[in-house]
Amino acid sequence: MKHSSSRIAARHLPWRSWWLLPLSILLLALTVSMGVLAKTFGSPGPDLDVDVSLSHDRSPALTTLATIINAVLSPAGNVIILALVCLILMFVLRRPLTALAFGSTVAAGWLSSEIGKVTVARLRPPGAVTHALITENGYDSFPSGHTAFAVALVWGAVLVLARTPAQRVVTAVVGGIFAAVVALSRLYLGVHYPTDVAGSLLISTAGILFWLPLWNNLIEPRLSKIPLISKRSAHTSAHPSR
Numbered sequence: 001m002k003h004s005s006s007r008i009a010a011r012h013l014p015w016r017s018w019w020l021l022p023l024s025i026l027l028l029a030l031t032v033s034m035g036v037l038a039k040t041f042g043s044p045g046p047d048l049d050v051d052v053s054l055s056h057d058r059s060p061a062l063t064t065l066a067t068i069i070n071a072v073l074s075p076a077g078n079v080i081i082l083a084l085v086c087l088i089l090m091f092v093l094r095r096p097l098t099a100l101a102f103g104s105t106v107a108a109g110w111l112s113s114e115i116g117k118v119t120v121a122r123l124r125p126p127g128a129v130t131h132a133l134i135t136e137n138g139y140d141s142f143p144s145g146h147t148a149f150a151v152a153l154v155w156g157a158v159l160v161l162a163r164t165p166a167q168r169v170v171t172a173v174v175g176g177i178f179a180a181v182v183a184l185s186r187l188y189l190g191v192h193y194p195t196d197v198a199g200s201l202l203i204s205t206a207g208i209l210f211w212l213p214l215w216n217n218l219i220e221p222r223l224s225k226i227p228l229i230s231k232r233s234a235h236t237s238a239h240p241s242r
Helices: 020-041 046-054 060-072 075-092 096-111 113-120 145-161 165-188 194-223 227-232
Strands: none
Touching (some): 020 113, 020 194, 046 194, 060 165, 075 096, 096 194, 113 194, 145 165
């Protein structure tokens, strides 16, 4: 008769130290402070000047690309992208813990941007001055949600999906280019300031640094023992005995 262990092999993510919690809070505080300073001194000023200069060098191809990015990485688009990746990981590749790790990590980075939007409450760049290509108004300029999601997506791919140091380097380089293109598209469209997209990188990173020790030390060890998750996993560590 065979008996098998249903526990899934641990899928530890990098950076599990509890010291990441105070570090992430410090980074969050510094990012919010940067947003407040940018709100006070950046426009009119250097921030607005960058947007205005970009509005003079537009082309049909770049406008199309920026508009597509704006539509695809909208809040609804982000939810769809994240859900599709997690569903593929969970039901096609049968890696439920990886799906939960990826989804929660990306969500932690993306949703952290809401903290900045609420606390800083920076007005969007004046569309008439930046010749904005889309209409986005309101006190939610800092940080950029599109850029925060792109950064969180890259972090999720590097920390969760990439498995070897070489894969992490390649993923980080390709992902960095992707995040930079998204950030530049927000400036190109005239709906964000440079400090908005810089703040997205910092605040998304802060959210993920806060999440990692919670996931590694408290959440994953408990999830790996749940029978339903073990049953759906293709990587259950089974040790038959006769």
